[in-house]
Amino acid sequence: MSGYTSERLVGVVVAITVWAVVVALMLGAAVGSFLNVVAYRLPLGLSLLWPGSRCPDCLTPLGATENIPVLGWLLLQGRCKHCQRPIAPRYPLVELLTAGLFALIVLKVGVTVVAAGYMILVALLLALSLIDFDTLELPHELTLPGIYLGLGWQMGVIFGDSPLIGLLEGLLGYGVGVLLLDTIAVLGRIYLWLKVRSGALLSWQPVAALGVLGAGWGLGLFFSPQVPPWAVGLAFYGAVLLSWDTVFILRSFGQKPILEEADELVALGGGDVLLAGLLGSWLGWQGLLVALAVGFLTGTVYGLGARLSQRLGALERFAFGPFLALGGVVSLLWGNILIDNYLGFLGIT
Numbered sequence: 001m002s003g004y005t006s007e008r009l010v011g012v013v014v015a016i017t018v019w020a021v022v023v024a025l026m027l028g029a030a031v032g033s034f035l036n037v038v039a040y041r042l043p044l045g046l047s048l049l050w051p052g053s054r055c056p057d058c059l060t061p062l063g064a065t066e067n068i069p070v071l072g073w074l075l076l077q078g079r080c081k082h083c084q085r086p087i088a089p090r091y092p093l094v095e096l097l098t099a100g101l102f103a104l105i106v107l108k109v110g111v112t113v114v115a116a117g118y119m120i121l122v123a124l125l126l127a128l129s130l131i132d133f134d135t136l137e138l139p140h141e142l143t144l145p146g147i148y149l150g151l152g153w154q155m156g157v158i159f160g161d162s163p164l165i166g167l168l169e170g171l172l173g174y175g176v177g178v179l180l181l182d183t184i185a186v187l188g189r190i191y192l193w194l195k196v197r198s199g200a201l202l203s204w205q206p207v208a209a210l211g212v213l214g215a216g217w218g219l220g221l222f223f224s225p226q227v228p229p230w231a232v233g234l235a236f237y238g239a240v241l242l243s244w245d246t247v248f249i250l251r252s253f254g255q256k257p258i259l260e261e262a263d264e265l266v267a268l269g270g271g272d273v274l275l276a277g278l279l280g281s282w283l284g285w286q287g288l289l290v291a292l293a294v295g296f297l298t299g300t301v302y303g304l305g306a307r308l309s310q311r312l313g314a315l316e317r318f319a320f321g322p323f324l325a326l327g328g329v330v331s332l333l334w335g336n337i338l339i340d341n342y343l344g345f346l347g348i349t
């Protein structure tokens with residue numbers, strides 16, 4: 001092949017890529033605009049399709065140009081033309097975020113059926129995150145169809161397996177997700193019950209010691225690759241125990257040691273459990289584990305930071321769904337790389 005033709009080929013590929021990214025950005029902005037509507041109306045039990053977009057305050061319908069994602073908000077300078085009340089910058093930000101994620105997906109997997117599936121999952125996760133953020137609920141009206149879509153996705157597209165194998169992969173991922181988070185929720189409940197009943201019964205020092213020990217092992221791993229896998233397991237175990245214990249200590253801070261209050265100390269909501277099932281059905285159990293690792297890590301860091309800085313009260317709940325969703329997106333886009341690196345790190349591949 002002459003230099004001339006390969007140069008032209010590169011030019012064509014670049015042109016197609018740019019075109020695909022621009023289309024993905026526009027599609028993402030439009031979908032993001034719809035997600036804003038879903039996040040606002042679904043918890044209120046309003047119709048998602050009718051009427052069209054309106055000012056949330058005075059209900060004046062938006063004109064055609066004002067309805068354009070991001071640009072409409074900029075044209076209005078963030079204010080309703082009719083009542084002058086401000087329109088939250090969250091609306092254009094959600095549109096921008098969706099557009100950016102859709103563009104990333106197209107850059108990652110090209111203009112393919114896989115990209116379409118990824119976009120559906122990302123849109124679901126964004127809508128659930130917004131609603132959880134607003135209401136501390138993950139509505140079953142979204143998680144249950146999301147799980148069925150994930151199972152259908154596994155049967156149809158991924159890996160080129162037979163539909164039956166695909167369905168089993170999806171069900172396995174769903175089962176692992178629900179079981180794991182249910183276990184964490186139940187253990188968290190028991191732990192809280194013991195903790196509230198007798199603060200001295202489970203003191204934090206041994207757990208902290210385990211965590212430090214585990215962290216030591218984990219750090220040692222970076223310097224000596226010969227450390228066996230079980231040490232990694234222990235390090236992880238210690239770190240998880242330490243994180244959970246710290247969260248529960250902070251949560252039970254200042255509480256009178258009486259049983260009834262344990263009812264309010266819910267470690268994880270039922271919506272979170274189903275969201276993990278949704279992630280498992282789409283990503284399979286390996287991808288789910290990546291998503292959970294990222295979700296718990298970021299959620300714990302946020303929760304601790306918010307409580308230590310007193311932006312959250314000791315017992316105040318915060319939305320965990322957005323962190324699980326973030327984990328899902330990371331797993332979707334970079335899960336295979338993370339899994340390969342991790343296995344290579346352990347010397348398994």
Ligand SMILES: [Zn+2]
Nearest residue numbers: 055058080083
């Ligand atoms: Zn208005």
